[in-house]
Amino acid sequence: MPYTPVNSYDGDLKIWSGEPVSHYFDPHLSIGQIIFQEMRRHPQLVAQISASENTVLTRQELHANSMKVASYMRFLGLLQSDVVGLIGRNTTHMPAVAYACFFNGIAFHSLNITYDQSTIEKLFDITKPRLIFCDGDEFEKVRAATASLDVKIITMRNHPKSADSISIDEVLATPIEKNFQPARLELGNDQTLAILCSSGTTGTPKAVTITNSRQILAANHQLTTADIQYSHNTLDWITGLLTTVTSGVFSTTRIIADNAFDPAFALRVIEEYKATWIIQPPSCMAMMVNSPEFETSDLSSLRYFLFGGSRAALEVQQSIRSRLSSDCLQFMYGFTELGALATYNCHFDEKPNSVGRLTNGLKLKIVSEDGQSLGPDEMGEVCIKNNQHWAGYYGNQLETREIRDPQRWYHSGDLGYMDQDGFLYVVERKKDMLKYQNIMYYPNEIESVISEMPDVAEVCVFGVWSNMYGDEAAAAVVKKQGSDLRAQDVVEYVSTRTDSKYKQLNAGAIIVDDLMRSANGKTNRIANKNHYLHVKERS
Structure with missing residues (x-):
């Protein structure tokens, strides 16, 4: 069963704290270096199965593909200060592109495939990627949006017949650099791992940097080579990035699919591949519960069912729990800027609708409108500190200063309270x-x-x-x-x-x-x- 976090409370400062961070790997190694060495430890294990493209890759094969893509980037002369753009589905070779970026110490900027041309243009104009990996489905839109940039576009599927397009198969024909080793990060683990996008509910999404830190592994150290992870989320979601990183670090088998989310398909994937770990937004949970296949699907293999991003109706949660063989439904809370889970709840019956207690290494306070820290059961803005470097919103220091104050507290914009037992309840967004x-x-x-x-x-x-x-x-x-x-x-x-x-x-x-x-x-x-x-x- 999942580990239950424990929090302490300083009544004078009115600050809650998670337990200290435990280092399972050398703290000086980057995420790319950890994944590189772990892939070599388990070469024959199945690393990845595409349920939609019917492909299977061992860790050795995925490792080789990742080094080929990384070698291609090195051949082009990309530096650690450069950015690689991603805007694609979970196709067979997309994880290799992500790992290649990790191996080279190059941050990728990942956008959602549904963004319109104008939004793509604004976002990529901020980071100015040297390479963009996208699907052929979006090639014309991406090419038009980046016409003013000096960029090569590589397509991951449905390759267009265009002289401007390079297929991923051509990239995978690149010989692996002799004595290939992952790069040492020039800025250490303060260096940016990835750039995602804020939700954009109030305007154009912001480019959110994610630090190359261990915090992204929090609450997932229990994963082993026996686990089978499934998330339909793409790399523009923090949960998609989380799944990609944890699968590489903990040598799990990962199930991917490049189709749009379909509840019947998702239920079949869980049953057929005996998934043990999934992460979903509440909207997908509601779609599954409301599908005709839900009552007859076998979900007994699941040991970790994580959800977050918004509130799920109690009825939906209860329906999901009724189909699970163990009490493993966990409500999580976090935000993209934090780059990791902040809290998770392993106590549904005692604390329904709470997002749980703090993960290791974090501090939390509840702040009133006038900036005063509040005690238990008093509602205010949720503020979190992880004591880690953050490069902020790429190219936007004004917005960066608004969300993270000089004392390095993130101001989430969420209203909530901590109860007497140290469980967080998120009530609403302030602007709502x-x-x-x-x-x-x-x-x-x-x-x-x-x-x-x-x-x-x-x-x-x-x-x-x-x-x-x-x-x-x-x-x-x-x-x-x-x-x-x-x-x-x-x-x-x-x-x-x-x-x-x-x-x-x-x-x-x-x-x-x-x-x-x-x-x-x-x-x-x-x-x-x-x-x-x-x-x-x-x-």
């Missing part, structure tokens, strides 16, 4: 606060009520501005398969559960096939609100 007739409330308060309805699969609540009342709550609701749920049913149900005028769905509700999401899969309140207004305008 709504105000009705000068009374403040949070969308989550109404979402929790709607989620109790047996016919509701997912819900997103947002404010619709009224000149008379301020923010009137409205809801976009996904009903369960086969349900006859109507929007008016939702409005009426909420009205029976509260006598507070401001917590009613004063602006109404709509039934939708799926919620609008950001590129990283999180529910996007602004997009759902805009869709709602569009629907109402047409009706």
Whole structure:
């Protein structure tokens, strides 16, 4: 079973602390150096299986492919100060590209395939990659977005017939450099490992640097060569990066797939390959629970079921738990800027909806609007410190200073509290606060009520501005398969559960096939609100 974190509390400073970090590897080795040596230790073990492309690679084969891609980068003269761009699915050779970057000490900047040309142009204009690995599906879009850059584009699948495109097969024909060794990092483990993107719910995503640190391994040291990891998330997600790193470090077998997430497919993958470890956003959990195949799927192999990124309805959590052979569903909390898990909850029955206790090496405080530290059961902004170097948002020191203060506390923008037992509860994003007739409330308060309805699969609540009342709550609701749920049913149900005028769905509700999401899969309140207004305008 997973290790349960233990926290201490300093009542004078009002700061919670996780246990000290234990070093399982030489602390001077980079992530790339660790993966390089671990791959050589277990050459015949299966490293990777693509469930969609039907490919299987041993660790020796994946190691060789990674060195070939790294040798290609060295042949082109790429330096550790350069950046490699990624914008692709989990295809057979994408992990080799990531490991090649780790071996060379070159950070990759990974973007989501759903980004439009304008967003790709803005983001890659920040980091100016020398090489970009993308799928042929997005080649034309990427080429147009990077027309002003001096960049080579390598396609990972569906290779276009273009003189500007190089296929990954050509790169893999590169001879491995003689006596190949992973590079020593010029800046040590303060050097940037990868560059991901913030969720972008309030504008163009920011380029978030992830430090080459051990913190990304936190809460996963129990993984062994017997484990089989499965995550559908691509390398632009922190969870996709986490899976790629932990699979290489702990010599697990990793299941990948290059198709869009499909609940029936995911359930089949877990059953067929006997996955022991998965990580998912709540939206995927809800899709699985709502699929016809859920009740007959065998999930008994799972020993670690991690989820996070947003809140999952208790009913969805209970449904998942009912299908597991061990109590292994763990609610996690973290944010991309931290580069790792911050907390995880191994005590569902005692602390439902808590995101758990701090992982090793972290400190946490809850801060009021005026910057004062708060004690247990007092709600304020969640601030976390990991005492590690962070290069910030690439090329954006102004935004960097806003999220991390001079004392190196990350200001998460999340409102929450720590209970008397050191368990964190994240209530809402600060910017999601709504105000009705000068009374403040949070969308989550109404979402929790709607989620109790047996016919509701997912819900997103947002404010619709009224000149008379301020923010009137409205809801976009996904009903369960086969349900006859109507929007008016939702409005009426909420009205029976509260006598507070401001917590009613004063602006109404709509039934939708799926919620609008950001590129990283999180529910996007602004997009759902805009869709709602569009629907109402047409009706």
